[in-house]
Amino acid sequence: MRDERRIRDCLDTWRPGHTLPQEFYTDPEFYAFDVEAIFGESWLMVGFEVELPKPGAYLALTIGRTPIVVLRDRTGSIRGFFNSCRHRGAQICPDGHGKATRLSCPYHQWTYELDGSLMRARLMDDDFDPSDHALVPIHVETVAGAIYVCLSETPPDFAAFRADLEPMLAPFRLRETKLVHEVTLVEKANWKLVMENGRECYHCAACHPELGVSFPVGITPKFAQEEGERQRAYCERMEANGLEVGPRDGPWWQCARFPLNEGMISMSRDGKPAVAKPLIDIDGGDLGSFRFATEPHNFTHCLGDYVFSFSAYPVGPEETHVVGKWLVREDAVEGIDYDLARLMETWDVTNRQDRDLAEMNQRGVNGRGYRPGPYSPEGEAFVLRFIDWYVSRVRTRVGGPTLRVAEVA
């Protein structure tokens, strides 16, 4: 166990409402702590059930230094395992999507059933018991088509989150969609800088002209929950259609629907739908965006016509991989119902701009001149929540007082 007193001492110098001390964004020990204490103990949104269409379809990915694999088993259930062979520990499935009738380790071909049980291991003694050497399972939950995993043996409670997200996400029928595009951006920035940037739109008006066409970049504090006649009319129209506006918030999640800019139906270059076949066939898909976000690493926008999901994975003290995924209705045909370049361009260009911002942030934070600065309570309300949540998670490990600035419903 590393010396957590260093982390505690450093956190004791933190002022609530301010960015973190430098070490939290730069130091390898602090990074290793985050991987273990934050990413190892939280529910992580790793993808969608439609990425695993048939038994044997898998998605392998690495959380910090821990490879995992999520798959659909022969009964159709989604399961997850540590992706480490029970022989000598090799990574079994390469990272990415794949399909296999059984999981066979490339090293010495120990072979596992899709339920994790070891079915074949050559040249072992008679007293070798395969049942002692099944793959180690991880916790998996699915909500209305989204997949969450937790590496901890004692995951945080999931039920309250499910109760909030399920009714708001279900109308999009994500199990009847398909993944049509995925991009991984390598960002030379600490994962917290990536997420702080992703939790605010204080920067959006100046930095995201393409997003600003449809996204209400000027509205604060919680993205787009403005007051006034337009918001009231939007809420009435959504509720008349049986679509709850929210927000529904918990300690590590936020779920809310909000209107796009006047006259805009989707997040696209001109605000028109990017997919001819809507996910929800009401008002031509003119439903604003349903945004759900979970700490530590995800936000997802569900529009009338497509879904865009963003998940950040820490790779090093100053490196993060951001995985972006785009989903459309499963019967939408590329070239007829949607043009892929047009579908992806708004979020793709926005993510690249955000990468540049996070890297610029990291460079400045690395300098001797860095001093923790105050967040805007109005413009960075969700960043304050993120930082409060992060600090409280760190405090549960290292001890000391938790001081909150942001309110959590």
Ligand code: FES
């Ligand atoms: S390490 Fe997997 S079979 Fe040897």
Ligand SMILES: [Fe+2]
């Ligand atoms: Fe941004």
